[in-house]
Amino acid sequence: MANISEEAANRIPLDFSSVKSLPDSHAWPHPGCSDGLSGSGSIPVVDLMDPNAMEAIGLACESWGAFQLNNHGIPLSLIEQVEVQATRLFTLPAHRKFKAQRSPGSITGYGPALISPFFPKSMWHEGFTIIGSPSDHAKRIWPYDHARFCEIMENYQKQMKKLAEEVTRMILKLVGVRDEEKEWVGSSESSGALQLNWYPPCPEPERAMGLAPHTDTSLLTILYQAQTSGLEILKQGEGWVPVRPHPGALVVHAGDLLHVMSNARFPSVLHRVTVNRTRQRYSFAYFYGPPQHCVISPPAFQNSVPRFRALTVKEYMDIKANNPDLALSSITIASTH
Numbered sequence: 001m002a003n004i005s006e007e008a009a010n011r012i013p014l015d016f017s018s019v020k021s022l023p024d025s026h027a028w029p030h031p032g033c034s035d036g037l038s039g040s041g042s043i044p045v046v047d048l049m050d051p052n053a054m055e056a057i058g059l060a061c062e063s064w065g066a067f068q069l070n071n072h073g074i075p076l077s078l079i080e081q082v083e084v085q086a087t088r089l090f091t092l093p094a095h096r097k098f099k100a101q102r103s104p105g106s107i108t109g110y111g112p113a114l115i116s117p118f119f120p121k122s123m124w125h126e127g128f129t130i131i132g133s134p135s136d137h138a139k140r141i142w143p144y145d146h147a148r149f150c151e152i153m154e155n156y157q158k159q160m161k162k163l164a165e166e167v168t169r170m171i172l173k174l175v176g177v178r179d180e181e182k183e184w185v186g187s188s189e190s191s192g193a194l195q196l197n198w199y200p201p202c203p204e205p206e207r208a209m210g211l212a213p214h215t216d217t218s219l220l221t222i223l224y225q226a227q228t229s230g231l232e233i234l235k236q237g238e239g240w241v242p243v244r245p246h247p248g249a250l251v252v253h254a255g256d257l258l259h260v261m262s263n264a265r266f267p268s269v270l271h272r273v274t275v276n277r278t279r280q281r282y283s284f285a286y287f288y289g290p291p292q293h294c295v296i297s298p299p300a301f302q303n304s305v306p307r308f309r310a311l312t313v314k315e316y317m318d319i320k321a322n323n324p325d326l327a328l329s330s331i332t333i334a335s336t337h
């Protein structure tokens with residue numbers, strides 16, 4: 001198979017605004033019931049200002065791989081500005097959005113999720129991926145009117161980075177990562193990316209899939225989901241559990257890099273997105289983690305057997321980009337007994 005982002009760019013895009021019934025290309029055989037179970041619990045809520053926030057985050061990551069975060073310090077007004085700009089982008093006519101299409105082999109720009117080629121059917125979703133300034137792509141859509149979009153997206157990433165650093169410091173302390181191995185946290189080296197997601201209303205939501213089940217590659221993801229439900233996480237023994245939007249709260253997901261660095265104490269969370277007949281849905285995901293050249297490995301504790309081999313972030317991302325389902329198992333160290 002060609003490189004994952006080349007494959008994603010080669011898919012024929014759908015103009016959702018002109019579709020009145022679900023095309024076969026987007027009809028999934030059993031989108032809503034991969035295990036027959038449907039969970040009833042809900043992910044923990046953590047108040048970042050609580051003196052026990054770190055412990056609460058540890059417990060949430062161990063048992064759910066996700067939590068809702070309150071008192072996070074991101075101004076609601078900034079989130080609203082991102083929402084205004086995302087609406088401005090995704091409600092454009094299809095031919096305008098296609099001008100900013102992700103080019104083959106690259107990550108940033110407009111298009112389907114990068115994981116799309118690994119699924120037989122297309123998702124009811126459009127995305128726009130940003131790393132740093134989105135100006136190259138924004139200029140193609142709005143030649144004379146891109147400055148505000150860029151300013152807001154850059155400001156949002158800046159604020160998200162600060163929050164991600166704070167949460168990462170707590171998590172890596174719990175994991176026992178040595179200071180010299182986390183110098184990248186808070187430096188300009190760390191990697192961050194912002195994904196704007198849009199799920200249009202869907203004529204047959206029961207047969208469609210917003211975003212197919214996946215784990216995020218990052219160390220952690222900070223997600224804002226606007227008012228509409230749709231996000232579900234897989235909880236062992238319970239099935240798919242909806243993550244309802246809490247006004248003002250952000251959802252934090254453990255990603256694969258944390259899975260490795262915590263020796264699977266904080267497993268990355270499998271999640272997916274369902275769609276709605278009448279309501280569109282927006283979400284903004286900020287992915288945070290160590291720089292590409294950083295070597296990651298489980299912490300070296302006495303008596304603890306490392307379950308994963310050491311490798312660079314870049315090596316892991318390449319493995320994941322070629323085989324998302326088997327990436328973690330392919331770096332698992334075989335047990336000797």
Ligand SMILES: C=C1C[C@]23C[C@@]1(O)CC[C@H]2[C@@]12CCC[C@@](C)(C(=O)O1)[C@H]2[C@@H]3C(=O)O
Nearest residue numbers: 107113114115129193195214216217218287
């Ligand atoms: C930083 C990144 C995470 C992501 C790959 C990327 O390089 C940029 C896009 C991200 C995204 C967003 C939608 C879901 C996802 C699985 C995908 O297809 O593209 C994630 C990627 C990921 O976590 O691997």
Ligand SMILES: O=C(O)CCC(=O)C(=O)O
Nearest residue numbers: 195197225231273283285
């Ligand atoms: O839309 C959502 O709630 C989830 C988005 C997501 O999983 C992602 O961008 O990786």
Ligand SMILES: [Fe+2]
Nearest residue numbers: 214215216271
């Ligand atoms: Fe995700």
